[in-house]
Amino acid sequence: MARKKITNAGVNGSVGTEISVESVKMVIETNYYGTKNITRAMIPLMRPFAAGARIVNVSSRLGRLNGRRNRIEEPDLRHKLGDLDTLTEEFIDNTVSSFVQQVDAEVNCYCPGWVKTAMTGWAGNVSPEEGADTGVWLALLPDEAVSGKFFAEWREIRF
Structure with a gap:
């Protein structure tokens, strides 16, 4: 019997219009790294059932690269993230890390x-x-x- 795993462990760190560095870090830690880590942990467990094994992650349209509300404004970055032939996990990790650093830059x-x-x-x-x-x-x-x-x-x- 093929094994299937659906993950749904996401958070929204903002309350109303209030956003803090702490909430951004919590959202990234849960929604990105949490999903990445659970996926990595599940893959070895699912390998014996490789023919039909599948992981499905619940997401949101708000994360779309070209969404109306949260569109990534930098065209080059949007292109690199959207090019599945050249996209690497390292590039995604660096982009997420850069985003958190920018949020945490302590600027007024x-x-x-x-x-x-x-x-x-x-x-x-x-x-x-x-x-x-x-x-x-x-x-x-x-x-x-x-x-x-x-x-x-x-x-x-x-x-």
């Missing part, structure tokens, strides 16, 4: 608001000087005063 970012610029067709309600105000404030903060946060109008905003 901010939204300047709807600024009156060419980008908004000059329809914004915030002057360029007002839009730059929070960025200047963040740049002038003492070292390590705050990091890894998102701001608007001199306030931390949950993203």
Whole structure:
């Protein structure tokens, strides 16, 4: 009798619009490395039944390379991840590791608001000087005063 294994051990680390470095790491550890590790553990157990042995992983459309909501914006990376003839486990591991490092880079970012610029067709309600105000404030903060946060109008905003 052929053995089949279906894995379904995924997590979503965000609550509402709040995302933290810890939740990103938990999601990657569970959804990527957890799936990878259970698959590796099951393969030797299934080899005696090789003819019909099969592993099926439950996933989500949100993980699509070309999805509408979570599309990978960098065309070269999207192409490399989508080319199954040249894709390697090492490349995937390095990409996942790079993503976690970028999330954990402890950088502040901010939204300047709807600024009156060419980008908004000059329809914004915030002057360029007002839009730059929070960025200047963040740049002038003492070292390590705050990091890894998102701001608007001199306030931390949950993203």
